[in-house]
Amino acid sequence: MNGKLYWKQKALLLFLHGCGMAALALFLRFNGENADSIILILAVWGTVLTVSLLTTYFTRKAQMDKLLALAGQLEERYLLPEMMERPVRADDQVYYQLLRLAGKSMLEQVSAIKHEQAEYREFIEQWVHEIKTPVTAMKLICENHRSDFSKDLLTELEKINSYTEQVLYYARSEHPEKDYLVREIRLFDVVHQAIAENKYLLLQHHIQIDLAETDDTVYSDEKWLCFILNQMIVNAVKYRTPSPTIWFYVEHTGNGITLCIADNGIGIRAGDLPRIFEKGFTGENGRNTSQAATGMGLYLCKRLCDKLDIGLTAASNGRTVFKLSFHINDFIHQVQS
Amino acid sequence: MAVYKIMIIEDDPLIRSELKNMLCGSGYDAVTVSDFGRTVEEIKKEAPQLILLDVKLPGENGFSLCSRIRTFSNVPIVFVTSCNTDMDELNSIMLGGDAYITKPYNTAILLAKIASLLKRAYPTEGREVISYRGTLLHLENGSLEFDGQQVDLTKNELKILYYLYKNAGRICSRSDLIDFLWDNRLYVDDNALSVNVNRIREKMAGIGLTDFIKTKHRQGYMI
Numbered sequence: 001m002n003g004k005l006y007w008k009q010k011a012l013l014l015f016l017h018g019c020g021m022a023a024l025a026l027f028l029r030f031n032g033e034n035a036d037s038i039i040l041i042l043a044v045w046g047t048v049l050t051v052s053l054l055t056t057y058f059t060r061k062a063q064m065d066k067l068l069a070l071a072g073q074l075e076e077r078y079l080l081p082e083m084m085e086r087p088v089r090a091d092d093q094v095y096y097q098l099l100r101l102a103g104k105s106m107l108e109q110v111s112a113i114k115h116e117q118a119e120y121r122e123f124i125e126q127w128v129h130e131i132k133t134p135v136t137a138m139k140l141i142c143e144n145h146r147s148d149f150s151k152d153l154l155t156e157l158e159k160i161n162s163y164t165e166q167v168l169y170y171a172r173s174e175h176p177e178k179d180y181l182v183r184e185i186r187l188f189d190v191v192h193q194a195i196a197e198n199k200y201l202l203l204q205h206h207i208q209i210d211l212a213e214t215d216d217t218v219y220s221d222e223k224w225l226c227f228i229l230n231q232m233i234v235n236a237v238k239y240r241t242p243s244p245t246i247w248f249y250v251e252h253t254g255n256g257i258t259l260c261i262a263d264n265g266i267g268i269r270a271g272d273l274p275r276i277f278e279k280g281f282t283g284e285n286g287r288n289t290s291q292a293a294t295g296m297g298l299y300l301c302k303r304l305c306d307k308l309d310i311g312l313t314a315a316s317n318g319r320t321v322f323k324l325s326f327h328i329n330d331f332i333h334q335v336q337s
Numbered sequence: 338m339a340v341y342k343i344m345i346i347e348d349d350p351l352i353r354s355e356l357k358n359m360l361c362g363s364g365y366d367a368v369t370v371s372d373f374g375r376t377v378e379e380i381k382k383e384a385p386q387l388i389l390l391d392v393k394l395p396g397e398n399g400f401s402l403c404s405r406i407r408t409f410s411n412v413p414i415v416f417v418t419s420c421n422t423d424m425d426e427l428n429s430i431m432l433g434g435d436a437y438i439t440k441p442y443n444t445a446i447l448l449a450k451i452a453s454l455l456k457r458a459y460p461t462e463g464r465e466v467i468s469y470r471g472t473l474l475h476l477e478n479g480s481l482e483f484d485g486q487q488v489d490l491t492k493n494e495l496k497i498l499y500y501l502y503k504n505a506g507r508i509c510s511r512s513d514l515i516d517f518l519w520d521n522r523l524y525v526d527d528n529a530l531s532v533n534v535n536r537i538r539e540k541m542a543g544i545g546l547t548d549f550i551k552t553k554h555r556q557g558y559m560i
Contacts (some may be wrong), residue, residue, distance in 0.1 A: 179423050
């Protein structure tokens, strides 16, 4: 509580008391009272006034500080009206009632919006599943009637698939724990899967694939990992240079294993590097290539990696390298054996 | 080689017919179900060697159908679905499904899964050998035999020859060949393919086979 302001607002009261004191002193004086008794009366008045004002000030201040402290402790501050005690003063009770009303209407709004959002997310997920049926049908038609023409279509279908996957994983990334199946997976099986999903895109752009295949396994969710690799491959194709190559290899570190995806594309400017995982960040490359950069791919990758506890780093130094580092958890092996 | 019968249980008519075309084109006998009220009777009647089962079906869904099939048959079941939630995948495993593929599937992956499931469910005796014009391609040990002489092939060379033998007498375009190789995890480009084919030719010359693989200018290879 701002003390200065408080006393400023009491100025009128003090002034009236002053006037009252002066009037009383004059009145007593004319009635022939002596100075001593007038001073005594005024002193008593003054003391009573001071004590009462100071006690109200300090009790009010203590009350307000308590409320502020309570609000400070609460994680969800809008719940304050539910938590505070019902005040005793009549005007405070009006404020209390107003607070409760405001809080209640806001809670209603929040829950309505939450509900709406959940419904929206459900619809999006459902839509993604529905759109996959026609995409599958188109893919099958193309595969059954192979020509150069159908291969171009297949490339475009791969793009559609990768964009719809982005939508699906964005909708899901909020609550990934609902959709996890962690098991032992062979890293290069996922790499092969991701390449297969982008086969026509890679073939169309004459991308060389260089695999240093190993049998290393990690415990993670195959589907999510595949999505992440997918985005990396699409990026590598998007920002390619003539005679493009993508390398996949594994590095062993002290207590983990790192899957590296490297390409000899145009690279990422050092200034952009710290920001590439930000939502909507497109950077120099996104602006300069003819391809539309959404700034969503890497953001989603980072977000999923954080949820899956996979380290994701990028470096661009001649080659652009993305590193996915997994912890090797001995505990799982101990439990299994 | 026996022709396996595969039953497609899928409600989208276009996917159903295209899937059937694809499977027939890959040397399988494919049958479809269109009356989903009598699926189980159809399965009993047709007795397929493998079932492709969609999860979302009108009426009874794929999961409950699967558990019903399991009461009378151990036929391999591949779930094909557009819902790629892990719950569904778990369900499909728990209910006795053998594989789970999400739409839009890569047809090569689908075919590979089907082939490996069939191989596991119906082990065939005898070695896998393809013969053509007096040569024998031994798939299990990766070698080529001609006139009593053998030469070992690398994994990659075997994959290339396998495709050419499967399409013997026909021109295989380079891009179709590369397509096939990518499906089989061999990521070669045009130049690497030429290098590999030349190496195979050298090996063939070593056992007295010359001019076996012909180059059709601007079209591809042919044996």
